[in-house]
Amino acid sequence: MKRTLRIGWSLLTATAMFAANPSSIKLLNVSYDPTRELYQDINAAFAKQWKTKTGVDVQVSQSHGGSGKQARAVIDGLQADIVTLALSYDIDSIAEKARALPANWQSRLPNNSTPYTSTIVFLVRKGNPKHIKDWDDIVKPGVSVITPNPKSSGGARWAYLAAWGYALKKNNNDEAKAQDFVTRLYKNVPVLDSGARGSTTTFAQRGIGDVLLSWENEAYLALNELGKDKVEVVVPAISILAEPPVAVVDKYANKHGNGEVAKAYLEFLYTEEGQEIGAKNFYRPRLEKVAAKYAGRFPKLQLFTIDELFGGWQKTQKKHFDDGGVFDKIYTPGK
Amino acid sequence: MSVRKLSIELFLILATQVVPVKAQVPDPQTPEQKIQELERKVEDLDQRVRVSDRTRELEAESAADKARSGATVGAEPTGITIRSNDQNFLLKIGLDIQLDNRTFPGESSVPFTDQILIRRARPAISGTVYKYVDFYLRPDFGQGSTVLYEAYMQLNYFSRANLRVGKFKPPVGLERLQSDDDTSFIERGLPTLLVPSRDIGYQVSGDIVKRRVSYTVGVFNGVPDNGLSDASVSDHRDYAARIFLTPFLPNTNHPLSGLGFGIGASSGNDDGIPLPSYKTFGQNTFFSFASGVVAAGHRTRLAPQGYYYNGPFGIFAEYTLAEEGLQKGTVRRSIAFRAWQVQASYLLTGDKKGFTTLTPRKSFDPKNHGWGAIELAVRTGAFSVERGFFDYGFGTVATSPRSAREWVGGVNWYLNRAVRISLDYGNTNFGGGATAATGGNRPTERALLQRFQINF
Numbered sequence: 001m002k003r004t005l006r007i008g009w010s011l012l013t014a015t016a017m018f019a020a021n022p023s024s025i026k027l028l029n030v031s032y033d034p035t036r037e038l039y040q041d042i043n044a045a046f047a048k049q050w051k052t053k054t055g056v057d058v059q060v061s062q063s064h065g066g067s068g069k070q071a072r073a074v075i076d077g078l079q080a081d082i083v084t085l086a087l088s089y090d091i092d093s094i095a096e097k098a099r100a101l102p103a104n105w106q107s108r109l110p111n112n113s114t115p116y117t118s119t120i121v122f123l124v125r126k127g128n129p130k131h132i133k134d135w136d137d138i139v140k141p142g143v144s145v146i147t148p149n150p151k152s153s154g155g156a157r158w159a160y161l162a163a164w165g166y167a168l169k170k171n172n173n174d175e176a177k178a179q180d181f182v183t184r185l186y187k188n189v190p191v192l193d194s195g196a197r198g199s200t201t202t203f204a205q206r207g208i209g210d211v212l213l214s215w216e217n218e219a220y221l222a223l224n225e226l227g228k229d230k231v232e233v234v235v236p237a238i239s240i241l242a243e244p245p246v247a248v249v250d251k252y253a254n255k256h257g258n259g260e261v262a263k264a265y266l267e268f269l270y271t272e273e274g275q276e277i278g279a280k281n282f283y284r285p286r287l288e289k290v291a292a293k294y295a296g297r298f299p300k301l302q303l304f305t306i307d308e309l310f311g312g313w314q315k316t317q318k319k320h321f322d323d324g325g326v327f328d329k330i331y332t333p334g335k
Numbered sequence: 336m337s338v339r340k341l342s343i344e345l346f347l348i349l350a351t352q353v354v355p356v357k358a359q360v361p362d363p364q365t366p367e368q369k370i371q372e373l374e375r376k377v378e379d380l381d382q383r384v385r386v387s388d389r390t391r392e393l394e395a396e397s398a399a400d401k402a403r404s405g406a407t408v409g410a411e412p413t414g415i416t417i418r419s420n421d422q423n424f425l426l427k428i429g430l431d432i433q434l435d436n437r438t439f440p441g442e443s444s445v446p447f448t449d450q451i452l453i454r455r456a457r458p459a460i461s462g463t464v465y466k467y468v469d470f471y472l473r474p475d476f477g478q479g480s481t482v483l484y485e486a487y488m489q490l491n492y493f494s495r496a497n498l499r500v501g502k503f504k505p506p507v508g509l510e511r512l513q514s515d516d517d518t519s520f521i522e523r524g525l526p527t528l529l530v531p532s533r534d535i536g537y538q539v540s541g542d543i544v545k546r547r548v549s550y551t552v553g554v555f556n557g558v559p560d561n562g563l564s565d566a567s568v569s570d571h572r573d574y575a576a577r578i579f580l581t582p583f584l585p586n587t588n589h590p591l592s593g594l595g596f597g598i599g600a601s602s603g604n605d606d607g608i609p610l611p612s613y614k615t616f617g618q619n620t621f622f623s624f625a626s627g628v629v630a631a632g633h634r635t636r637l638a639p640q641g642y643y644y645n646g647p648f649g650i651f652a653e654y655t656l657a658e659e660g661l662q663k664g665t666v667r668r669s670i671a672f673r674a675w676q677v678q679a680s681y682l683l684t685g686d687k688k689g690f691t692t693l694t695p696r697k698s699f700d701p702k703n704h705g706w707g708a709i710e711l712a713v714r715t716g717a718f719s720v721e722r723g724f725f726d727y728g729f730g731t732v733a734t735s736p737r738s739a740r741e742w743v744g745g746v747n748w749y750l751n752r753a754v755r756i757s758l759d760y761g762n763t764n765f766g767g768g769a770t771a772a773t774g775g776n777r778p779t780e781r782a783l784l785q786r787f788q789i790n791f
Contacts, residue, residue: 144382190386193393208385 024057025261028252030080032067032154032244033195034218038281039084045277046268050261058261066195067154074098079252081262086154088112088245089313100251114243115269116283119303120155120162122234123203123212123219130210134236135166138211139184146202146209148193150321154244155196157321159213162240164320165309169238183330192331204231215242216298217282241303412694412752414459414791423466429459431516431790433477437617438783447619447780453477454786455515457484467492471503483565484533495541499553502535502565506551506577507599509640509653510676516790517692519649519712520745521759524676526655528613528718530636531555531601533563534573545585549597552576557603557634559611560657560672573603579640593649593689596641605634605660613718616743616761617782622720622735624661625728631667632660644689647682661729670724676716684708686749698751708749715742725768736777737767753791759784 029039043060050058063070063078067086074080075098085091088106095101106113124132130143138145148156160182167181168174191208193199196218203212204222211234214222219233246266253262268274275285279294310316320326364372402420409416414429433454439447459473473485487501504512508530510523536555543550557573558564579597583589608630613622640653654675661670682688686695686708697705719738724730745759761784765777 190382191389191393194397198393202389206385206389208382208389 024059025258026256027058027060027081027258027262027265028063028079029060029082029084029265030063030070030074030078031084032070032086033064033148033197034155034200034215034221035084035244036062036064036197037221038217038278038283041277041281042269042274045273046265049268049273050264056261058265060265064195064197066148066152068152069194074100074249079255080249081253081256081258082246082265083249084244084246086242086244087157087313088114088243089317090154091245091247092313094249098251100249101247102250105247106245108248109246109266110270111286112243113245113247113266115246115266115274115286116244116278117286118216118242118244118283119239119301120159120213120242121216121219121239122236123200123214123222124210124232124234126228126230126232128232128234132211132234135163135181135238138163138213139181139188141188143188143211144190144209145185145188145211145213146191146193146199147189147213148195148199150327152194153196153199155215155218155242156192156199156213158215158240158242160320160327161306161310161316162213162236165240165304166236166238168309169304179326179330182326186331189331216284220282235299235301238302238304241305243305412791414461423463425463427459427461429461429791431455431457431459431473432788433515434787435521436785438785439617439781440783441779441781447617447782459485471501482563484563493541495543497540499538499540500536502533502563503538505531505534505536505553505555505573505575505601506538506540507531507575507601507636507638508655509599509638509642509651513690514692514790516755516788517690519651519678519680519710519747520714520743521757521784521786522616522618522761524653524678524714524743525674525716525718525739525741526638526653526676528561528611529655529657529672529674530560530599530638531558531563531573531575532561534558535565535567536572538575547580547582547584549579549581550577555601555603557605557608559609559630560659561613562609562611564609568607568609569604571604571606573601573634575599575601590645591643593642593644595643595690597639599636599638599640601634601636603634605630605632607631608634610661615739615763615780615782616741616759617763617780617784619780621739621763621765621777621780622718623730624735625663625730628661628663628729630660631662632669634659642690644687647685647688649678649680649688651678651680652676661724661727663728666727668723668727668729670727670729671721672718673720674716674718676714678712678714680710680712682708682710692752693749694752695749699754707751710747710749711745712747713742713744715740717741732768735768736765738765740764740766753789755786755788755790757784757786757788 031039039062047058050056067090071085071090071093074083074094083091083094091105095103095105122132132138137143147159150156150160163185164178164182167178171177191202193202196215199212200214200218200222202208204226223231223233246269248259248262248266253259272287272290275287275290279285279290279297284298285291285294306313306316406417406419409418414427417426435454436451438449454477456476457473461471463469467490469489469491471485471487475482475484483502485503487499487503489497489499491497506512508527510518510527511530511532534555534557536553538551538553540551553575555573555575556564556567557571577597577599579595581595583591583594586592610624610628610630612620615621636655636657638653638655642649642651657672658669659672661668680688686693693708695708699705699707717738717740725732741761741763743759743761745757748756761782763780768776
């Protein structure tokens with residue numbers, strides 16, 4: 001009888017240990033459009049590191065789309081363990097509407113939970129036939145501009161604000177002149193995609209437009225893929241400092257038992273190895289050592305922040321991008 | 336050939352036609368300038384066509400997105416539906432209205448009132464949320480009162496173990512479990528008097544062995560026979576279970592595929608549960624308890640049951656034994672009530688009969704030779720209570736008979752799946768008392784019932 005009990009107890013313990021220490025973990029990272037390549041590299045490196053550290057395999061699935069659209073999907077029930085979106089407002093929405101993570105999520109990781117930065121640059125066709133050098137060139141009549149819809153794309157919101165900020169700085173913070181500038185810009189936009197990757201397809205694959213307002217990393221990726229005989233990157237004198245944030249979605253990560261590994265995954269982005277992978281994918285590193293190493297990769301330009309010119313995302317979203325906001329007033333589809 | 340290529344070629348053809356005509360007048364442009372101008376126009380045209388193509392592409396993507404996340408409104412024989420395109424959500428609105436006309440012919444039926452009434456008026460809201468959870472809400476506004484008949488949710492994630500919680504029919508009587516629009520008669524038979532109507536509780540059910548066996552187990556508050564309640568009168572619970580076999584069902588071509596049989600049961604303490612009164616086919620009370628009698632002790636119900644359907648023919652039988660604990664003063668006894676019935680039906684129009692809703696092969700539409708389905712049905716059954724009921728003073732022969740025997744014949748005209756017109760004649764004889772004035776038997780009840788019904 002005692003022997004039977006011992007065997008039973010051993011089996012029970014083994015089962016409990018097996019359940020407590022699964023041999024493989026699955027994470028879902030819901031991200032914005034142009035980060036596919038970055039997170040493919042990050043996932044592979046993190047999985048290797050985690051396996052060495054814990055002996056457990058990690059398989060990270062990726063979901064990509066317009067940042068606003070992705071946030072809506074999580075709010076509607078997409079069970080992301082991690083979100084790596086284009087702007088903090090979209091993660092704020094998840095915190096507020098789905099209560100899937102705390103409101104102070106941004107304070108849980110360094111640099112306001114933005115492990116890397118980026119900016120908005122121009123991608124033009126080889127030889128730059130429309131002679132586009134700076135923001136003033138893209139509002140000229142006859143210049144066709146490709147950019148996604150700011151209602152659904154985080155990159156498009158950064159691009160819109162980069163243009164607005166440029167006009168503000170040029171016109172001594174005259175809001176009316178800035179609005180006029182951005183209105184002229186969107187008159188030159190023939191088609192709005194829902195996300196940054198879609199706009200790159202429109203510009204590069206479909207051959208539409210003279211200039212693509214692009215994430216810096218997306219522009220260099222397109223340059224590498226299409227070749228220097230097809231496109232050129234033009235860096236304006238001034239642009240916006242885009243800070244794409246990352247966060248653990250506590251509600252789902254905890255539900256899946258992935259809280260610890262999800263946190264480690266995001267912390268990995270801040271490590272030297274994570275920062276190097278970011279820099280290689282043309283995301284500007286936060287870590288000074290890595291930033292210095294890759295300084296030649298990132299052109300120097302004057303960068304302003306959203307807090308500096310617009311007073312933060314909550315205010316900006318409400319004024320410019322909510323229904324009935326400035327964008328709805330200045331952009332009429334098909335015109 | 337793409338629209339873009341066609342447009343470019345058309346433009347070039349037109350351009351080459353125009354150049355010679357213009358060449359007749361002095362032209363300030365050099366040939367190189369003209370070529371550049373043409374190239375610019377071609378490029379502009381090319382961009383317009385590309386934008387148009389891309390816009391259509393994005394519209395198609397957007398439409399596909401909307402199709403995935405949108406919903407479809409439908410009008411189906413089972414109700415008005417709104418269904419999400421991913422099939423995860425469903426809202427269904429249904430309705431059950433029955434207009435009855437009760438007539439009691441003959442001298443013995445003088446005390447009963449002929450009347451036209453709304454027997455049932457039940458709107459139903461049901462559906463599915465997040466694919467695996469069904470819900471159902473159905474009140475009844477018939478006969479001048481508002482009663483909540485059904486309010487439950489059911490988790491269907493595990494096909495062999497569905498969890499239902501709320502207010503619904505406990506798994507005991509076969510005819511009770513049949514929807515009122517599916518029964519062959521306007522009013523249910525005598526065994527249904529002895530089983531619960533609706534109760535609040537939890538239930539797990541499922542089909543196993545390739546749909547050959549279905550099982551249900553549940554725990555409920557406990558309600559009077561043929562009754563329903565929204566409250567529990569004691570700490571005790573009723574436990575109910577049912578197992579039903581359809582051994583030939585998986586093969587629908589098998590001649591015995593319509594055979595089903597099983598047994599339902601419930602057990603529990605019935606302390607304080609209100610005592611019922613039993614009604615005839617004509618819905619007149621024929622059996623009641625003496626004053627001062629209360630439910631006390633144990634109550635057990637057993638209900639063996641079965642049916643067989645084959646083409647237009649159907650036969651249905653059940654027996655119910657209910658042993659109920661009763662107390663009057665210091666006398667406490669368990670009394671047995673028994674009832675049985677056998678029904679047979681035949682569809683003259685050759686439609687297929689079953690336990691669930693009948694859908695006529697041709698709905699009523701005489702211009703297109705559609706008359707619906709016509710069914711003839713007969714049933715007989717009996718009710719009895721053991722002698723101790725009277726001996727111990729739980730009832731008196733002055734108001735309650737010891738037995739009742741009924742036979743009912745009827746015809747149903749199913750105009751379509753939702754609309755039915757029925758006419759039934761029922762005869763109920765009584766034995767062992769129930770006439771206070773003479774000390775004899777309660778007079779035979781003859782009831783002619785007619786119903787118009789819409790149910791979807």
